[in-house]
Amino acid sequence: MASHIIAIDQGTTSTRAIVFDDTLAPLASAQQEFRQIYPQPGWVEHDPEEIWRTVVDTVRQAMAKAGVTARQVAGIGITNQRETVLIWDRATGKPIHNAIVWQDRRTADLCAEMRRGGFEATIRAKTGLLLDPYFSATKIAWLLDNVKGARAAAEAGMLAFGTVDTYLLWRLTGGKRHLTDATNAARTLLCDIANGQWDETLLRLFNVPRSLLPEVRDCAYDFGNAESDLFGGRIKILGIAGDQQAATIGQGCFLPGMLKSTYGTGCFALLNTGDAPVASNNRLLTTIAYQLEGKRTYALEGAIFVAGAAVQWLRDGMKIISKAPECDTLAAEADPAEAVYLVPAFVGLGAPWWDPDARASLFGITRKSGPAEFCRAALEAVGYQTRDLLDAMKADWPGGKGDIVLKVDGGLTVSDWAMQFLADILAAPVDRPVIMETTALGAAYLAGRKAGLCPDLDGFAATWRLERRFQPLMDVSTRRRKWAGWQDAVRRTLSTPVRS
Numbered sequence: 438m439a440s441h442i443i444a445i446d447q448g449t450t451s452t453r454a455i456v457f458d459d460t461l462a463p464l465a466s467a468q469q470e471f472r473q474i475y476p477q478p479g480w481v482e483h484d485p486e487e488i489w490r491t492v493v494d495t496v497r498q499a500m501a502k503a504g505v506t507a508r509q510v511a512g513i514g515i516t517n518q519r520e521t522v523l524i525w526d527r528a529t530g531k532p533i534h535n536a537i538v539w540q541d542r543r544t545a546d547l548c549a550e551m552r553r554g555g556f557e558a559t560i561r562a563k564t565g566l567l568l569d570p571y572f573s574a575t576k577i578a579w580l581l582d583n584v585k586g587a588r589a590a591a592e593a594g595m596l597a598f599g600t601v602d603t604y605l606l607w608r609l610t611g612g613k614r615h616l617t618d619a620t621n622a623a624r625t626l627l628c629d630i631a632n633g634q635w636d637e638t639l640l641r642l643f644n645v646p647r648s649l650l651p652e653v654r655d656c657a658y659d660f661g662n663a664e665s666d667l668f669g670g671r672i673k674i675l676g677i678a679g680d681q682q683a684a685t686i687g688q689g690c691f692l693p694g695m696l697k698s699t700y701g702t703g704c705f706a707l708l709n710t711g712d713a714p715v716a717s718n719n720r721l722l723t724t725i726a727y728q729l730e731g732k733r734t735y736a737l738e739g740a741i742f743v744a745g746a747a748v749q750w751l752r753d754g755m756k757i758i759s760k761a762p763e764c765d766t767l768a769a770e771a772d773p774a775e776a777v778y779l780v781p782a783f784v785g786l787g788a789p790w791w792d793p794d795a796r797a798s799l800f801g802i803t804r805k806s807g808p809a810e811f812c813r814a815a816l817e818a819v820g821y822q823t824r825d826l827l828d829a830m831k832a833d834w835p836g837g838k839g840d841i842v843l844k845v846d847g848g849l850t851v852s853d854w855a856m857q858f859l860a861d862i863l864a865a866p867v868d869r870p871v872i873m874e875t876t877a878l879g880a881a882y883l884a885g886r887k888a889g890l891c892p893d894l895d896g897f898a899a900t901w902r903l904e905r906r907f908q909p910l911m912d913v914s915t916r917r918r919k920w921a922g923w924q925d926a927v928r929r930t931l932s933t934p935v936r937s
Contacts, residue, residue: 439511442885444877445492447517447601448680449538449702452491455874456503457881459890463872467498474535479542479784482535485523489608496668507670511888513663514676514880516683517601519624522576524598530612533584533596537576540742540784544575545793556642563629563636565714565723567791573600574626574643594648602677603651606660609674614661617651619728620682630714630725633733656727657887676883678727680876681705685726685736687875687882688844689898696841698823699876700849704744706826707736708834719829720789737833739788739826743781745849747815757808764812765854771813776801778926779814789829794932816855820862821923827863842866846875861911862920871902
C-alpha cells in the first residue's frame with residue numbers, strides 16, 4: 438500500500454530528502470551540499486546540474502535507508518529556495534546559464550533605475566514586494582539580455598523559466614510539466630497576489646515574455662509523475678511550496694497572528710494575516726502564505742539575507758571554527774565586557790532596511806577581541822535582526838500589540854545559545870518543535886493531504902509538539918544597552934541614510 442511521502446527540500450546550500458510515514462513521522466533522510474559560485478562580488482550562482490544530481494541522489498539514498506520502494510510512496514512534496522532563477526531550452530532541457538541565486542545583487546542598478554522611473558508603487562501594489570534584486574523578475578531580464586540569443590529564443594517560445602521548484606518538476610516529469618505553485622509565483626515580482634496569477638502589466642514592465650512562464654497552481658495539486666527510471670517506479674508529485682511557506686505550514690501557523698521564523702542560510706519570519714493581504718508601512722513584504730483549493734492565505738514576511746551563513750563565514754572564510762557547533766561553545770566563553778557587533782550585510786541588508794549596497798561590518802573590536810567574541814557577535818546578529826522584523830510586524834499588524842510566542846525552525850535552531858539570546862533580546866518566549874525539519878514537513882503535508890493520507894489543517898496543527906521553550910532571562914537594562922549598540926552599528930553600516 439502506498440502509505441509513505443517523500444519530501445524534497447532543495448535549499449540554498451544543500452539538498453535534503455526525507456521519507457515520512459503516513460503519520461508524517463520521519464523515517465530516513467539524506468543530505469548533500471553543493472557548490473556556491475561567486476563570479477564577482479555580490480554575484481551568487483548555482484550549477485543546475487549539481488542541484489539536479491543532489492535531488493536524485495538524496496531521494497534514492499533516503500528511500501534505500503527507509504527500505505521503501507516507489508510502490509509504497511503515495512506522493513512527493515517539493516519545497517525550495519525561492520526567487521532563484523533558471524531558464525532552459527524547452528527542446529533539450531539544458532539551462533542557458535547557471536542559476537542566479539536569490540542572494541545575487543547584480544541587478545541592483547536596474548532596480549534603482551526602475552525606482553527612479555516611479556515604478557515601485559505599481560509593483561508593490563500588485564505584488565506586495567519591494568523593487569529589489571532579491572526577487573526574480575530582474576534576474577530573468579538580466580539573463581534574457583546578457584546570454585547571447587536568449588531574448589529572441591524566449592520570444593519565439595523556445596525557452597522556459599522557473600524557480601527551482603519548476604525546474605525540478607520539469608526534470609522529474611521528463612519535461613512534461615511546466616508548472617509552479619502560488620507561493621513561488623508570488624516571489625517573482627510578476628504575480629498579482631490578489632488573484633495568484635501572472636500580471637500582464639508587470640510582464641511588460643520587466644520585458645518578460647508570457648510564453649516563458651509556467652502555469653500557477655495550488656500548493657496541493659497533482660503536478661504530474663516522476664519518471665519511473667529515476668526512483669524505480671512512477672511517483673506522483675502532489676505538493677509544492679516555497680521553503681518559508683512550507684515551514685509556515687509545517688509549524689501549523691494556520692490562524693491569523695501565528696508567527697514562525699526559519700533560520701538557515703538566511704532568516705525568514707512569516708506572520709499569518711488571514712484571507713486578506715496586509716500592506717506594510719515598515720518595508721516588510723506582503724506575500725501568499727499558501728493556496729489550497731483556490732483559496733489564498735496571506736502573510737507579512739521579513740527577510741534577513743544572512744543568519745546561518747554568518748557561521749559558515751566564520752568556518753569557511755575566517756577559519757575561526759572547523760565545525761558549526763564550535764560557534765556555540767566559543768560564544769559562551771566570550772567576555773561579557775566586550776561589545777562586539779557583526780552586521781552581516783555580506784550581500785546587502787534585507788528587511789526592514791532593504792539596502793543592497795550595504796556591506797558587512799564589525800564594530801567594537803578591541804585588542805582583547807578574538808574568536809569567542811566574533812562567534813558571539815555572529816549568533817547575536819541573528820537575534821538582533823529578528824527583533825528588527827518583529828518590531829516592524831507589530832507596527833503593521835493590527836493584532837500584533839499583545840504578547841507573542843515565536844515558533845522557530847531550521848538548522849541554526851539547534852544552537853541553544855542562539856535561541857536563548859533570541860528569547861532574551863525579544864523579551865518573548867521562543868518555541869522549538871520536536872520535528873526540526875518543518876520545511877520538509879510542510880512539503881510532506883501538502884503531498885499527503887492531496888494523496889488523502891493527512892488530515893485537514895486543524896487536524897495537522899494538533900500534531901505539533903514542543904521540544905523546548907526558551908524563556909527570556911536577560912534583565913531590562915542589559916537588553917536596552919545591547920539593543921542600542923545594535924541600532925548604532927546598523928546606522929553606521931547602511932550605505933544611505935535611514936529612510937523614514
